Amino acid sequence: MPKIVFLPHQDLCPDGAVVEAETGESILDAALRSGIEIEHACEKSCACTTCHCVVREGFDSLAESTEDEDDMLDKAWGLEPESRLGCQARVADEDLVVEIPRYTINHAREH
Numbered sequence: 001m002p003k004i005v006f007l008p009h010q011d012l013c014p015d016g017a018v019v020e021a022e023t024g025e026s027i028l029d030a031a032l033r034s035g036i037e038i039e040h041a042c043e044k045s046c047a048c049t050t051c052h053c054v055v056r057e058g059f060d061s062l063a064e065s066t067e068d069e070d071d072m073l074d075k076a077w078g079l080e081p082e083s084r085l086g087c088q089a090r091v092a093d094e095d096l097v098v099e100i101p102r103y104t105i106n107h108a109r110e111h
């Protein structure tokens, strides 16, 4: 089974974490299953950026992002070339190293 190494994040997993993932599972679902509460404001429907992750290793093993995903990512805080939406990026057969950005922008919560 592929593994996902989550790098330390001050609130969500201060010491980092290693998660066993199923092939085909989204990065977000693997994290949530393991108690890493990445936000998912739009309930995984590719309509927010709160599940933004940066795939530091293994990025090329993932299926390419769709145009909808790229459009959302354009609005993400701290966008990088290896950014993905955690609910859209599905684990393939390679291990991943994932960084959860320090900030998220939740457009739904802005007043």
Ligand code: FES
Residues within 6 Å of the ligand: 039, 040, 041, 042, 043, 044, 045, 046, 047, 048, 049, 050, 051, 072, 085, 086, 087, 088
């Ligand atoms: S949870 Fe909103 S895009 Fe992933």
